[in-house]
Amino acid sequence: MAAEKFSIHFPQEQLDDLSRRLEQIRWPQQPTDTGWERGTQRDALQALIEYWKNEFDWRRQEAELNRVAHYRCTINGTAIHFIHERGKGPSPLPLILTHGWPDSFLRYQEIIPLLTDPARFGGSPEDAFDVIIPSVPGFGLSAIPAGNGVNNAVVAEIWHQLMTRELGYNRFAAAGGDIGSGVTRYLAQQHPENVTGIHLTDIGILRELMAVDDSSSLTEEERQYGQLARAWIGQEGGYMSLQATRPWTLAYALNDSPVGLASWIMEKFRNWSDCNGNLLSRFNYDQVLTNIMLYWLTGTAGSAANMYYDNAHSLPPIGQIHVPVGVACFPADILLPPRSWASKKLNITRWSKLPRGGHFTAMEEPELYAEDVRAFFRSLRAR
Incomplete structure (x- = not known):
């Protein structure tokens, strides 16, 4: 089926149901000296929920999206959502950006104008991209797959079809982080004839360096990493062990309780960002809640967790990657x-x-990220 344009709009009944649930919260008791080391801190979560109940405006966020x-x-057989914004320049390079967990396509929302229209921000129009940002199957606006086994390699094949068959790009660039890094690497390994190069912000958790008994073959940097x-x-x-072993046990709680879902996601945004324990130094409540709402309104918290199971149980080994690779740490x-x-593994x-x-x-750093992407692909455009 050819791609169809649409606008995001969720029925008011879903928003009313959410409001009712947020008025009937049963808070757990915590000792007064409990901090983040034992999980989500109640006072911080309660502040987020109060904002959600009294100030957050989904319709305004919907209009912005x-x-x-x-x-x-x-x-x-799976309905795939994607953003497609054309670049403003003499020869925009197609670029597919893949998000991870527990974020969504919102990971890249702020960099769209920086990449599609760099001249507007003092850059060169020759650095413009056509930006494509899909939602991973089972995350947010993409449908939940009918069967199991949709791992990073399978998604990479879907992305290849999206770019070549649906959008007609024979040569394109790719970038991603978290799950998006894995999908991007498989895309490059499986289809080097189509991929100009890939830009990554991580290369996954290197379990082979954790399992080495004889560390004499490793560099000091590799030993420290292990x-x-x-x-x-x-x-x-x-979180990873649970989602990779019993995702559907977890799904019932996350799909039924908006506060439970907010707790599960908020903790990761706080612990994994460069915020020194102060979430609001990096994100505002609207950003955090809009991302949570995409999981809540689509009922995809369980299917997103299920991808961890599929990656742990059905993901094939990845071979050497020969296309040019940029890594931003x-x-x-x-x-x-x-x-x-x-x-040793990447070019x-x-x-x-x-x-x-x-x-x-x-x-967190849209300008820094966008500039590194532009700089990496600048030398590859002629190829």
């Missing part, structure tokens, strides 16, 4: 990769260390 062009098409990764998994990886991101290891032609920012890269 509809300022860009949204489309749907069906690929392999130690840090083991500690991080032990302290922060509970944001200092507060999760487990910054060792360059020595990455260089790295640009490695950037950004001065600030965390896991939600383009949301």
